[in-house]
Amino acid sequence: MLALRGIEKAYPLAGGTLPVLKGIDLNIEQGEMVAIMGSSGSGKSTLLNVLGLLDGFDSGGYDLDGVDMSGLSEKQAARYRSLFLGFVFQSFNLISFKTAVENVALPLFYQKVPRRERQKRAMEMLGKMGMDDRADHLPSELSGGQKQRVAIARALITEPRVILADEPTGALDSSTSQDVVSVLREVNGSGITVIIVTHEADIAAKCDRTIRLHDGVIIEDGRSGDVVEPTANGAGSTD
Amino acid sequence: MMGLDRDRLIELVQVVVRNPLRAFLSALGVGWGLFMIIITVGAARGLENGVKADMGNDVANSMFAWTMSTSIPYKGYQRGRGLELDIDDVRWLEANTQHLDLVCPEIQLGGWQGTNNVIHGKQSGAFDVSGAIAQYQKAKPMNITSGRFLNQADLDAVRKVCVIGSRVQDILFEFGENPLGETVQIQGVLFRVVGVYTPKGNDEDAQNEAESIYIPFTTFGKAFNTRDRVGWLSMLIKDGVDAEEAEEATKQLIKSRLSVHPDDPRAIGCWTMAEEFQKAELLFSGMRLISLLFGSLALLAGVIGITNIMLISIKERTKELGIRRSLGATPVRILCQIIGETLFLTFLAGLCGLVLGVGLLEAVDGYLEGGGDAGVFRHPEIDFGTVLTVLCILLGMAIFAGILPAIRALAIKPVEALRAEG
Ligand SMILES: Nc1ncnc2c1ncn2[C@@H]1O[C@H](COP(=O)(O)OP(=O)(O)OP(=O)(O)O)[C@@H](O)[C@H]1O
Numbered sequence: 031m032l033a034l035r036g037i038e039k040a041y042p043l044a045g046g047t048l049p050v051l052k053g054i055d056l057n058i059e060q061g062e063m064v065a066i067m068g069s070s071g072s073g074k075s076t077l078l079n080v081l082g083l084l085d086g087f088d089s090g091g092y093d094l095d096g097v098d099m100s101g102l103s104e105k106q107a108a109r110y111r112s113l114f115l116g117f118v119f120q121s122f123n124l125i126s127f128k129t130a131v132e133n134v135a136l137p138l139f140y141q142k143v144p145r146r147e148r149q150k151r152a153m154e155m156l157g158k159m160g161m162d163d164r165a166d167h168l169p170s171e172l173s174g175g176q177k178q179r180v181a182i183a184r185a186l187i188t189e190p191r192v193i194l195a196d197e198p199t200g201a202l203d204s205s206t207s208q209d210v211v212s213v214l215r216e217v218n219g220s221g222i223t224v225i226i227v228t229h230e231a232d233i234a235a236k237c238d239r240t241i242r243l244h245d246g247v248i249i250e251d252g253r254s255g256d257v258v259e260p261t262a263n264g265a266g267s268t269d
Numbered sequence: 270m271m272g273l274d275r276d277r278l279i280e281l282v283q284v285v286v287r288n289p290l291r292a293f294l295s296a297l298g299v300g301w302g303l304f305m306i307i308i309t310v311g312a313a314r315g316l317e318n319g320v321k322a323d324m325g326n327d328v329a330n331s332m333f334a335w336t337m338s339t340s341i342p343y344k345g346y347q348r349g350r351g352l353e354l355d356i357d358d359v360r361w362l363e364a365n366t367q368h369l370d371l372v373c374p375e376i377q378l379g380g381w382q383g384t385n386n387v388i389h390g391k392q393s394g395a396f397d398v399s400g401a402i403a404q405y406q407k408a409k410p411m412n413i414t415s416g417r418f419l420n421q422a423d424l425d426a427v428r429k430v431c432v433i434g435s436r437v438q439d440i441l442f443e444f445g446e447n448p449l450g451e452t453v454q455i456q457g458v459l460f461r462v463v464g465v466y467t468p469k470g471n472d473e474d475a476q477n478e479a480e481s482i483y484i485p486f487t488t489f490g491k492a493f494n495t496r497d498r499v500g501w502l503s504m505l506i507k508d509g510v511d512a513e514e515a516e517e518a519t520k521q522l523i524k525s526r527l528s529v530h531p532d533d534p535r536a537i538g539c540w541t542m543a544e545e546f547q548k549a550e551l552l553f554s555g556m557r558l559i560s561l562l563f564g565s566l567a568l569l570a571g572v573i574g575i576t577n578i579m580l581i582s583i584k585e586r587t588k589e590l591g592i593r594r595s596l597g598a599t600p601v602r603i604l605c606q607i608i609g610e611t612l613f614l615t616f617l618a619g620l621c622g623l624v625l626g627v628g629l630l631e632a633v634d635g636y637l638e639g640g641g642d643a644g645v646f647r648h649p650e651i652d653f654g655t656v657l658t659v660l661c662i663l664l665g666m667a668i669f670a671g672i673l674p675a676i677r678a679l680a681i682k683p684v685e686a687l688r689a690e691g
């Protein structure tokens with residue numbers, strides 16, 4: 031489904047460049063649930079953005095569903111994002127002046143789905159997240175967990191093949207976090223690939239597979255239970 | 270590419286509602302600009318209408334001609350020969366012209382300005398006294414307020430009758446006294462008053478007209494010993510005939526009749542209303558253009574204001590735009606959104622200015638119609654064509670205003686946009 035081959039990426043810096051991804055080889059199959067861990071600044075978000083076509087890379091290759099993604103135009107990237115990918119962010123990234131249901135329906139707007147159908151599907155999706163009673167609330171009127179449910183509903187509305195979540199529980203307390211991960215587990219149960227960047231071992235433990243990054247290199251890749259947590263945290267997220 | 274369907278409209282309204290004060294402030298400049306255009310163009314039109322109403326006593330296709338002296342020797346005549354027209358020349362001209370509908374001979378008592386030449390009882394006054402024919406009214410419309418104008422029978426029978434202007438009545442007759450049937454003495458000759466008129470229009474010309482007296486052309490010749498002599502001609506150009514062409518052709522006819530060299534520039538004097546109108550028209554279209562120009566400058570200032578506000582707005586909404594990108598919005602959709610927002614804001618503002626401007630014009634118009642006085646200012650209005658032109662200018666400017674913010678918005682990469690605060 032997702033295949034990275036020797037991906038390298040560096041950020042331009044005042045006195046040269048800062049290499050962030052230093053040759054990433056990674057294969058993720060359809061239906062996997064993968065955690066990406068690693069200390070702060072190890073390149074997790076950068077990797078996820080590359081996977082999500084939100085950012086480019088300097089060298090290497092990226093196949094999404096068998097299609098080469100290098101040298102994609104912005105328009106093409108937008109299309110692939112719209113067709114294949116759903117995003118969940120630590121800070122929810124709901125549009126503040128739109129209600130929950132409007133937020134959930136927005137990706138369908140960009141797919142040119144007619145209004146009625148959009149509305150219907152958005153309500154259904156909110157229902158699946160147990161949020162249908164909050165459909166007309168603005169994000170500011172929702173709790174953190176509720177916001178993340180709305181955000182997941184929005185990510186799922188286009189029936190993507192892959193959900194990319196960058197620290198989706200980073201702003202939530204532990205019981206709400208478990209809640210959100212259960213939701214993502216269910217999503218994965220329906221066959222959707224889920225990739226979660228996280229600092230929390232117990233979140234990673236809920237995934238099938240854990241990848242550990244260190245300084246732009248994958249240092250561990252295995253079944254979640256087998257991976258050992260070297261330090262208690264890597265907290266103090268810079269995102 | 271994008272119709273304004275309900276969703277886009279909702280999106281646009283959300284933009285305005287989200288920050289109403291900012292929307293209002295940015296809209297203010299454009300609204301003001303458009304308001305200014307409407308008001309200045311409308312006022313220019315009001316002035317134009319006022320001036321044209323003053324010209325109302327003159328008929329648009331009227332033409333006047335008179336004779337002077339020659340400046341080129343011709344057919345054995347010396348230069349400097351004084352020219353005169355008589356009634357036969359008038360008949361000949363009428364028979365031979367292809368450009369004129371009406372040729373009225375006219376003659377006036379000269380040299381009396383300031384001298385009381387007309388007497389009624391104990392009252393006397395100095396008035397213009399003209400000999401005219403019955404059709405004269407067509408060349409110079411007037412309102413007959415009592416009695417009638419001169420008729421053919423007056424001319425045929427060489428009657429000593431006269432039609433007097435309203436000022437003449439005021440000066441010569443007591444208040445409430447009916448002048449019809451009374452006699453006035455003009456340079457010693459008695460004339461019976463058969464009609465009173467007021468001139469059309471309200472300019473200086475019309476004031477003069479109100480102090481005039483008309484008597485039959487035939488009677489004039491007998492009474493004041495000018496016989497068949499004609500002072501000048503008042504004519505009407507046929508409908509659809511170009512005024513300049515009619516003027517030139519008529520001059521040539523008169524020249525040939527009076528044996529004047531065809532190229533003599535001085536011998537025949539001529540004046541057409543159409544040329545006068547043309548001059549006025551030029552002035553007024555100039556005024557319209559200037560008000561449109563200055564209004565557009567005001568509009569441009571307003572539009573630059575909107576560009577500025579949109580740029581700030583884009584900066585503030587970087588995160589939102591990043592989110593939209595992550596949800597599958599193509600650059601073109603973002604471009605359309607930004608330009609759409611700018612258009613919406615600009616047009617909303619423009620519409621307010623338009624409605625206020627037109628409303629004010631209507632109010633002023635209503636006041637003037639209701640008898641309010643504003644000098645030479647009448648019926649200020651703005652025609653649909655001008656409104657359309659202004660709206661097109663606005664459209665162009667709005668798109669222009671949206672392009673820079675849109676380009677700015679597109680320059681931000683999705684990943685950077687998502688990282689932004691907000
Ligand atoms: N736009 C950028 N320009 C320059 N350097 C950047 C940029 N984005 C990230 N970096 C650098 O790249 C490195 C990796 O950043 P990244 O956000 O991928 O880390 P992360 O693993 O997600 O960290 P965290 O756990 O704190 O979120 C960091 O050193 C960061 O400073």
Ligand SMILES: [Mg+2]
Pocket residue numbers: 074075076196268269
């Ligand atoms: Mg990160």
